[in-house]
Amino acid sequence: MHIILETTNLSKEYDNKRGIQDITLQLHAGDIYGLLGPNGAGKTTFLKLITGLIRPDRGTITLFNYKMPEYFEAGMQHVGTMIESADFYDFLTANQYLELVARFYPTVVSKRIEEVLDLVGLFQVRKEKIKGYSTGMKQKLALAAAILPQPKLVILDEPTNGLDIEGTVMFRKLIKRMSAEMGTSFLISSHMIHELEQLCNRVGIVVGGHLRREGYVTELLEENQSLEQFYIDELQLPKEDNASA
Numbered sequence: 001m002h003i004i005l006e007t008t009n010l011s012k013e014y015d016n017k018r019g020i021q022d023i024t025l026q027l028h029a030g031d032i033y034g035l036l037g038p039n040g041a042g043k044t045t046f047l048k049l050i051t052g053l054i055r056p057d058r059g060t061i062t063l064f065n066y067k068m069p070e071y072f073e074a075g076m077q078h079v080g081t082m083i084e085s086a087d088f089y090d091f092l093t094a095n096q097y098l099e100l101v102a103r104f105y106p107t108v109v110s111k112r113i114e115e116v117l118d119l120v121g122l123f124q125v126r127k128e129k130i131k132g133y134s135t136g137m138k139q140k141l142a143l144a145a146a147i148l149p150q151p152k153l154v155i156l157d158e159p160t161n162g163l164d165i166e167g168t169v170m171f172r173k174l175i176k177r178m179s180a181e182m183g184t185s186f187l188i189s190s191h192m193i194h195e196l197e198q199l200c201n202r203v204g205i206v207v208g209g210h211l212r213r214e215g216y217v218t219e220l221l222e223e224n225q226s227l228e229q230f231y232i233d234e235l236q237l238p239k240e241d242n243a244s245a
């Protein structure tokens with residue numbers, strides 16, 4: 001299997017002693033990999049390390065065969081990211097914002113900007129200023145920016161936060177379509193476990209800064225009623241029937 005991302009013993013400790021330790025993970029071409037884990041487990045830290053937003057204390061990152069951060073630009077050229085709430089230039093329209101993003105990618109033409117605005121459902125409001133957008137609309141714009149250059153790998157941190165039901169369905173369809181039509185790979189951190197169950201072929205659970213378990217969704221579903229059940233058992237969370245109010 002063709003490995004597009006590999007981390008070995010990736011570690012980062014913040015001043016408060018929290019962070020991640022020794023995360024070793026491989027992503028294969030075509031994977032839709034879901035990262036699960038409780039609040040504060042280290043998912044965002046892991047994604048930030050991979051995309052060069054923060055530097056590791058220890059460990060290695062290889063993206064499309066390029067060692068990071070030494071060959072950052074080469075490694076990131078096929079990667080689209082949406083990590084934490086994006087800061088937008090409020091005074092720009094969605095169209096102008098994507099034109100700005102497109103300057104980093106010589107291959108992106110204006111037709112592609114219209115195409116992604118349509119894909120994420122913002123075409124009708126593309127000429128309105130971003131300051132008038134809702135949280136979900138901004139989230140959609142961040143997704144549009146992430147997929148604009150038709151990356152081979154898209155890294156998304158809690159992408160459905162703030163999306164309404166229609167937006168969530170759009171997001172799921174978009175990922176499935178990009179995966180099926182272009183073979184795009186995805187690494188997605190999310191608490192929406194039902195969403196991940198429908199989307200992902202693989203999942204990993206991060207707990208306390210460690211990658212606790214990984215598995216293929218089809219195999220996990222053979223042994224467990226649902227991904228949620230697997231997660232509850234793995235974290236030894238109280239079951240609904242036994243849980244005290």
Ligand SMILES: Nc1ncnc2c1ncn2[C@@H]1O[C@H](COP(=O)(O)OP(=O)(O)OP(=O)(O)O)[C@@H](O)[C@H]1O
Nearest residue numbers: 014015016018019038039040041042043044045046
């Ligand atoms: N810049 C920072 N400085 C200090 N501590 C941080 C920083 N960023 C994250 N942390 C801590 O590192 C740990 C991991 O945080 P991280 O944001 O990676 O978790 P997460 O799994 O993405 O959580 P969530 O699901 O709540 O988004 C947490 O305990 C958090 O408080």
